[in-house]
Amino acid sequence: MISKPSVRGRLCTALIMVFLYAPIFVLIAFSFNASNSRAVWSGFSLRWYRELFGDRYILNSFYTTIAVSVTAAAAATAAGAASAIGLHYMRRSWRTSLLFINNIPLINADIVTGVAMCLLFVSLKAFIDFELGFGTLLIAHITFNIPYVILSVTPKLYGLDANMMDAARDLGCTFFGAIRRVMLPEIMPGIVNGAIIAFTMSIDDFVISYFTAGSRSETLSMTIYAMTRKRISPEINALSTLLFISVLALLVVINIRQKPAAEQ
Numbered sequence: 001m002i003s004k005p006s007v008r009g010r011l012c013t014a015l016i017m018v019f020l021y022a023p024i025f026v027l028i029a030f031s032f033n034a035s036n037s038r039a040v041w042s043g044f045s046l047r048w049y050r051e052l053f054g055d056r057y058i059l060n061s062f063y064t065t066i067a068v069s070v071t072a073a074a075a076a077t078a079a080g081a082a083s084a085i086g087l088h089y090m091r092r093s094w095r096t097s098l099l100f101i102n103n104i105p106l107i108n109a110d111i112v113t114g115v116a117m118c119l120l121f122v123s124l125k126a127f128i129d130f131e132l133g134f135g136t137l138l139i140a141h142i143t144f145n146i147p148y149v150i151l152s153v154t155p156k157l158y159g160l161d162a163n164m165m166d167a168a169r170d171l172g173c174t175f176f177g178a179i180r181r182v183m184l185p186e187i188m189p190g191i192v193n194g195a196i197i198a199f200t201m202s203i204d205d206f207v208i209s210y211f212t213a214g215s216r217s218e219t220l221s222m223t224i225y226a227m228t229r230k231r232i233s234p235e236i237n238a239l240s241t242l243l244f245i246s247v248l249a250l251l252v253v254i255n256i257r258q259k260p261a262a263e264q
Contacts, residue, residue, distance in 0.1 A: 024244060031237035038234075048238040055235055061223040062239065064134070068209075068219065069202035072141035077195040079142070080149025081187075085179065087150070088157040099154070105147045113144055114211035121212065132214025140212040141205065145198035152194035156187035192254070203243070 030038060034045035052058065087095050105113060117140045121132060130136075160183065168178035184191075206221035213219065218226075224236055 028241045031241045048234045052235040052238045061220045065220040072202045073199040075142045076145035076198045080146045084150045084153035102147045110207040114208040118211040133216035137213045141202045148197045149194035153190040156190035
């Protein structure tokens with residue numbers, strides 16, 4: 001019999017939720033503030049949303065961020081899922097060693113990864129004529145996203161019944177046909193989770209982007225950092241609100257779609 005949570009437990013949970021989400025709700029509220037004050041409420045207004053959609057500097061950074069995040073998430077999801085499947089069929093000793101190596105970037109400091117990627121690209125310039133920009137930024141994002149996808153897909157592969165693959169092969173499927181028809185549908189929740197994590201990590205990243213974007217490309221986080229040297233415009237509050245609502249809507253849709261599958 002599962003005991004009900006105590007009043008103290010509920011209170012601690014409520015305080016944690018308030019601590020986590022109160023700053024976000026304050027940001028959302030002040031995105032509708034009539035003045036540019038970050039402490040004094042001057043009345044309801046959509047001023048900052050109108051100015052946001054007219055600010056080409058912020059919008060260009062936003063478009064770059066979305067383009068990098070979507071492309072990197074798609075590429076990292078494909079590469080990560082294929083790598084996870086390949087690791088699943090390796091010998092256990094090799095698989096354990098490679099998964100250990102895969103976990104190193106996850107706990108490694110972003111500053112180390114960013115500097116290492118920057119040095120790599122600078123070294124390659126001695127052999128290939130290119131400049132740091134969107135391409136190097138995209139490669140860096142794909143690189144640090146792949147381990148997250150592998151980590152999301154691997155547990156689903158462990159839970160996969162090996163007899164299902166054998167049955168598909170006995171019924172005439174090729175190896176790759178069995179993967180497409182049997183394995184991929186079973187591990188799809190892990191692939192989707194990995195894609196969402198990769199997309200979120202790309203949008204959130206600053207340090208690695210700062211070292212690999214060069215002077216030709218600028219993500220939203222880099223734009224906000226540049227604004228902190230003077231004063232952050234309330235337009236950022238409006239943009240952050242739109243991003244938060246978009247992510248929240250995405251999570252709601254995913255949970256609604258996964259609920260019927262969990263009830264079956």
